Amino acid sequence: MQTHHRSKWELLPIPVVPLIAIYFLQRGIITQVNALTALGAFFAFLTALFIVREFALRAPRQGDGLLQKVQPFFLPRGREDSQFKRFLIHLALITASIIALYPALRVFSVSLRPGNQLVSTDLRIIPEGATFEHYREVMFGDPETGKKGDFFLWVWNSGIITISTAFIGVIIAGLAGYAFSRFNFRGRKAGMVFFLTTQMIPAGMLLLPLWLMLANLKLTDTYLGMIIAYSVSSVPFSIWILKGYYDTIPFDLEEAAMIDGASQLGAFWRILIPLSIPALVIVFLFNFMAAWSEYMVANVIIKSPQMRTWPLGLNDFAGAFQTSFGRFAATSILVAVPVMILFLYSAKWLIGGLTLGSVKG
Amino acid sequence: MSLTLEHVLTSLAQVSGFVLAVILGIIVLELLLWVMLYRRPRNTLSRVVILVIDLWFLLGVGFYVFFYEVIGFGTDIVVAFNKLLNLPGDLLYAWTGLDIIPLIHLDKLPWPWLWILAIFVVAWAVLYVLSKPKPVRNEMAYLLVAPAVVGILALFIYPFLFEIRLSFANLVLTTFKDYRQHDALTLFSTYGVSLAYGVKNYKGVFTGSVAKSATFWQVLGWNVVWTVVNVTLHVTVGMALALLMNRKLRLRGLYRTLLIIPWAIPQVIAAMAWKQEFNFHYGFINNVLELLGFQAINWLQDPFHARLAVIIVNVWLGIPFMMVIILGGLQSIDKALYEAAEIDGAGAFAQFRNVTWPSLKPVITPAVILGTVWTFNMFNVIWLVTQGGPQEKTDLLVTSLYKSFVNFYRYSHAAAFGMVIFLMLLSFTVVYLKVTGGLKSIYE
Numbered sequence: 001m002q003t004h005h006r007s008k009w010e011l012l013p014i015p016v017v018p019l020i021a022i023y024f025l026q027r028g029i030i031t032q033v034n035a036l037t038a039l040g041a042f043f044a045f046l047t048a049l050f051i052v053r054e055f056a057l058r059a060p061r062q063g064d065g066l067l068q069k070v071q072p073f074f075l076p077r078g079r080e081d082s083q084f085k086r087f088l089i090h091l092a093l094i095t096a097s098i099i100a101l102y103p104a105l106r107v108f109s110v111s112l113r114p115g116n117q118l119v120s121t122d123l124r125i126i127p128e129g130a131t132f133e134h135y136r137e138v139m140f141g142d143p144e145t146g147k148k149g150d151f152f153l154w155v156w157n158s159g160i161i162t163i164s165t166a167f168i169g170v171i172i173a174g175l176a177g178y179a180f181s182r183f184n185f186r187g188r189k190a191g192m193v194f195f196l197t198t199q200m201i202p203a204g205m206l207l208l209p210l211w212l213m214l215a216n217l218k219l220t221d222t223y224l225g226m227i228i229a230y231s232v233s234s235v236p237f238s239i240w241i242l243k244g245y246y247d248t249i250p251f252d253l254e255e256a257a258m259i260d261g262a263s264q265l266g267a268f269w270r271i272l273i274p275l276s277i278p279a280l281v282i283v284f285l286f287n288f289m290a291a292w293s294e295y296m297v298a299n300v301i302i303k304s305p306q307m308r309t310w311p312l313g314l315n316d317f318a319g320a321f322q323t324s325f326g327r328f329a330a331t332s333i334l335v336a337v338p339v340m341i342l343f344l345y346s347a348k349w350l351i352g353g354l355t356l357g358s359v360k361g
Numbered sequence: 362m363s364l365t366l367e368h369v370l371t372s373l374a375q376v377s378g379f380v381l382a383v384i385l386g387i388i389v390l391e392l393l394l395w396v397m398l399y400r401r402p403r404n405t406l407s408r409v410v411i412l413v414i415d416l417w418f419l420l421g422v423g424f425y426v427f428f429y430e431v432i433g434f435g436t437d438i439v440v441a442f443n444k445l446l447n448l449p450g451d452l453l454y455a456w457t458g459l460d461i462i463p464l465i466h467l468d469k470l471p472w473p474w475l476w477i478l479a480i481f482v483v484a485w486a487v488l489y490v491l492s493k494p495k496p497v498r499n500e501m502a503y504l505l506v507a508p509a510v511v512g513i514l515a516l517f518i519y520p521f522l523f524e525i526r527l528s529f530a531n532l533v534l535t536t537f538k539d540y541r542q543h544d545a546l547t548l549f550s551t552y553g554v555s556l557a558y559g560v561k562n563y564k565g566v567f568t569g570s571v572a573k574s575a576t577f578w579q580v581l582g583w584n585v586v587w588t589v590v591n592v593t594l595h596v597t598v599g600m601a602l603a604l605l606m607n608r609k610l611r612l613r614g615l616y617r618t619l620l621i622i623p624w625a626i627p628q629v630i631a632a633m634a635w636k637q638e639f640n641f642h643y644g645f646i647n648n649v650l651e652l653l654g655f656q657a658i659n660w661l662q663d664p665f666h667a668r669l670a671v672i673i674v675n676v677w678l679g680i681p682f683m684m685v686i687i688l689g690g691l692q693s694i695d696k697a698l699y700e701a702a703e704i705d706g707a708g709a710f711a712q713f714r715n716v717t718w719p720s721l722k723p724v725i726t727p728a729v730i731l732g733t734v735w736t737f738n739m740f741n742v743i744w745l746v747t748q749g750g751p752q753e754k755t756d757l758l759v760t761s762l763y764k765s766f767v768n769f770y771r772y773s774h775a776a777a778f779g780m781v782i783f784l785m786l787l788s789f790t791v792v793y794l795k796v797t798g799g800l801k802s803i804y805e
Contacts, residue, residue, distance in 0.1 A: 103623075209524045
C-alpha cells in the first residue's frame, strides 16, 4: 500500500505563481512579455516538472525515505498511461483549455483597457494601466459628458420579462408534465409527438404571425408582448424535462398517500411537488437563461430605447468598434459572469434534461 | 436612458398584473373544467338549466367569432357594449375624481374582463349547486394539461394557421396599410387571400431571391455545408477531448470546467465578442497570425473567409455540448467490458471499435440530432457576426427568412418561405424517427 501524503509546500505554487506573474506583468518588469511568451514559459515549466519527475523522483526505490511518501500534486495516481503519454494528454487538454478560455478572457481584458488605448494590438490579459472606468461608465454614466448609464435599465427590463416568462412557464409545464407522466389519457401520445415537432420549428418562423398578432392587440413594444412571445418557445421543452423527472419518482409514494386518504390532487401537491422542487428550479433556470439572452424576437418586438433588453443595447455597442468597445466589454462581463456561474452550477441537471431525447431548435 | 423609480414602479405594476391575470385565468379554466368533468346534474330540471348555461356560453363565443371576427357585422354594437362595460370604472372615476390607490387607475382597469369574471363566478356557482359528484378515473389529466393546451393553441396553432393564411396573401410593405385598413390582419379575415397569390409566393421561394439577391438553392447549399462541417467538427473534437478526459488524470475537474466555458457564456455575447476579434487591425486572431509570421486576413470582407470565420465561432461554441454528452456516455460504460476486451487481447483501437463506440451510440445519436437542428437553425452566430454578409454569402435559411421579414418587409414571401423551411425540417424529423424508431422510448 502506498500512502499519498501531500506536502504543503507543493501546494504553494498554485497561488504564488500567478501572483508573481501578474505582479511582473503589471509593474512592467518583464516589458516584452506578452501572452504568447508567457504561454511558452508555462509549457517549459510543465515540461521541466515532468522531466524532474521522470529522472529524479522515480529513482528512489521502495522505502528510500522522504521522496517515497511525497505525492506531488502534479503527478497522477493512476497507472494506466505512461508518463510521456500522460504529459501529451495534459498538453492537449491545456491547449484546448486555452483556446476555450482566451476569447472569453479577451473580453475581460478589453473591459480593463483605459480609454486612450482601447484599440491596440496588445495580447495581454491584463493591459497596461488597467482601469475600471468602463464599468463605472456603463453603470453610473459618464460624468464628463453627463450621459447616463443604461446598464441597470437594460438588466431591469430583461430581468422582469425573463422572470415572469419562467414563472408562467413553470406553472403551466409543471401541471402538464404531471399529466403526461402519470396518466394514460387519450391524446397523450399525439401530444408528446406534437411537442417534439414544435421543437423543429425554427424560432424565426412563427415570428411574423406572432408580431402581427401582438400588433393587433397593441402589445408590441410592451413587456406583456415580450412575455407572451417568449412563453411560446419555453413551454413544450419544459414539459419534456418535467415529465422525465416525474417519471423517476415512483408512483408508490402517491399511492400510499392516496390510501391514507389524500385525493390525487392532494398527492400531487403534497408528495410530488416537494419532491420535484429541484426539477422545477432547473426548469425555471432553463427558461430564465433561454429568455435572458434572447436577441431575435426582442429585436422585432421592442422599438423604444426605454424598453430595451440588454442584448439589444449590447448590439449597439458592438456595432461601433472603436468608440464603444470598452463599454461593450464591460457590459458583457457584468451580464455574463452571473449567468455563467448559474450555468456551471446547474449544468449537470440541464444536461440530464437535454438528453432525455428531446430536441430544441 | 437610465432606470428611474417611475419606470420600475410602472413596469412592476404591469408585469405583476399580467402574471396575476394569467394565474387567475388558469384558475377559472380549471374550475370550469372541474365542474364539467367531476360533477353531474342532480335531476332533470338542473340538467336543463346546465344545458342552457352551456349553450349560452358556447353560442355566445360562437356568435362573437362568426359575426364580429369573420363577417365584421355588429361592430357598432360591440363598441357600444364595450362602453357599457367600462361604465363602472368611468363612473367611479368621475365621482371620486381621484385614484383610490396610486398606480391603479380606475378608468384603466380591465373592466370588460372583470365583467366576464363576475358572470363566470355566478354561472359557476349555479352549476355547482345544481350538480352532484360523479365517479371519475382519468379526468384529472385533462385538468392538468388544459392550461398548456390553451397556451399552445393560442401561441403555436393560431400563429401557424395565420402563417399559412399569410402565405396565400399579397402582404408587402406597400400593401400593408391597405390590409390594415380592411382589418385583414387576423386569421379569420378573407380579404386579399387567393390561390394565385399563394402559387406566386411559393413559386417565388424556389425561383426568385429569398431575401435580397441570393436564391433559395444557394442559401440551402451553404446551409447544408455549414451544418455538416460544424456537426462533424463538434462530434470529432468533442469525442477526442472526452476520450482524453475519461482517464485517471489530475486536474480533470478543472479541465472540464474550463472547457465548458464557451457553452456557459451567453451565446449573444460570445458571438458579438468574436465579431470584434475578426477586426482586421485589432482582433487577436490577426494579431496572433502576424506574430507567427503569417499575413493578416480580411476576415469579414470576402466570402470565403467570412464563412470560415462563422464556422470558427460556431465550432468554438458547439464543442463543449458534445464533449459533455460524450463524456457522460463514456463514464457510464462498464469498466468490466474493457477488462474483458483486454483479456481477449484487444488493442486500444479494437477496444474503441468494439466496446466504446457501440456503447456510445445511443447517447450520441440524440445529441447529434439535437446538434444538427441547432446548427441548421443557428441564428445568433450568423446574424451577430456577419449579418449574413458579405453579399448574403453567409446567410442561412433562418437569417434569410428574418431578413426578408425585418429588412425587406416581404411578409407574404416570408410566410411562404417559413412554411417551406418548416416542411423541410418536418420531413427530416419524420424520416429520422422512422429510421431509428426513436419515438418508442417516449411513450413508456
